[in-house]
Amino acid sequence: MRFTPQDEEFRTEVREWLKANLTGPFAGLRGAGGPGREHERPAERLAWNRHLAAAGWTCLGWPAEYGGRGAPLAQQVIFHEEYARAGAPARISIVGEELLGPTLIAFGTPDQKKRFLPPIKAVTELWCQGYSEPGAGSDLAAIATRADRDADDWVITGQKVWTSLAHLSDWCFVLARTEPGSKRSHGLSYLLVPMRQPGVTVRPIRQLTGTSEFNEVFFDGARTAAANVVGAPGDGWRIAKATLAIERGAAMLGQQVGFRRELDNLLDAARRTEAGADPLLRDKLARAWIGLEVIRAYALDTLGGDDDTEASVLKILWSRWHKQLGELAMDVQGAESAITRGEPYDLDEWQRLFLFSRADTIYGGSDEIQRNIIASRALGLPR
């Protein structure tokens, strides 16, 4: 990817806007939120997210007719780079903006686009993703949550799990079995379900980090209008897979750029301590730096493509790299890294990184599943 002079002008515009706006009530939000830190100042981050939206800095890649800027990929990359460089807080609207929005733009009816896209863009409705169940994770086609038609509604019964940010969400896109007796990927539908209703119970799951950013979600006769199905009833698998392709592609970009800041901070810490003089640690730090260069090059080279093996390679590259960065952070801190400051879960940023990055090789499709995809699709090996 090459950046043109216009792209560089755009970079200056983003940089200056962030500099001028991450001030006043928002100044203290630098670095807040993100994986393992979603509990940090959600209300203020929501206000910041709305401020971004009002200035036209959400949904950059969406076509202008849906409220986006139709920004080319290069400018989306630039936005994410500058956003991370400025230490701007993690956006709370990410699931709606990065996953559901593009799915609706591709597959939604005109009415669905009109109803759901503007509040995603304005950050007045937050979304979560209801795919995984206790018996259906990697094997997503084993979905058991059911939705039955009752007059003008779907009535949903079942359980989802690991639902990120469900406790903050207004809506959930739910993969449910709508054809009784159907098997595997057949007979599933992609439903848009309001979260704030009596038939929905959200129970936080406490994580290794001591915080709770994902949840169990129970549907017990929850309702949504018949029209809130994306694609035809029974065609949910195709739509769900399209969302997953988006999840494993461009949407990861902002997160990867944040890795640069973590590595830079770790290098700073290593320079200030004896760790930086340890030959083995120096070697590992140099490898980490090289690893990130490789990830960036691969991401920029493959971004925007629709080859799922490339998306799988990228997922494996970044997830393993980030997990190793967490381990390296513990090495740099030395023996003290094993001790919390006060309360058992009073973690510093490195301890939180170490613990939360264990999840990187699981969510968005585990490393084993990504390697299966590469083995069968890129290498042509038998299943």
Ligand SMILES: Cc1cc2nc3c(=O)[nH]c(=O)nc-3n(C[C@H](O)[C@H](O)[C@H](O)COP(=O)(O)OP(=O)(O)OC[C@H]3O[C@@H](n4cnc5c(N)ncnc54)[C@H](O)[C@@H]3O)c2cc1C
């Ligand atoms: C931080 C985090 C956030 C998440 N957020 C969401 C969310 O918002 N919404 C949502 O729907 N889900 C979410 N998930 C769930 C995530 O998608 C699943 O955890 C993931 O798909 C793996 O499924 P599982 O946990 O059921 O593990 P399992 O599928 O039971 O896998 C267990 C182990 O077996 C391995 N395995 C399974 N099948 C195979 C195979 N065929 N070949 C080789 N190895 C295999 C896996 O790699 C893994 O190591 C989240 C998960 C995490 C960790």
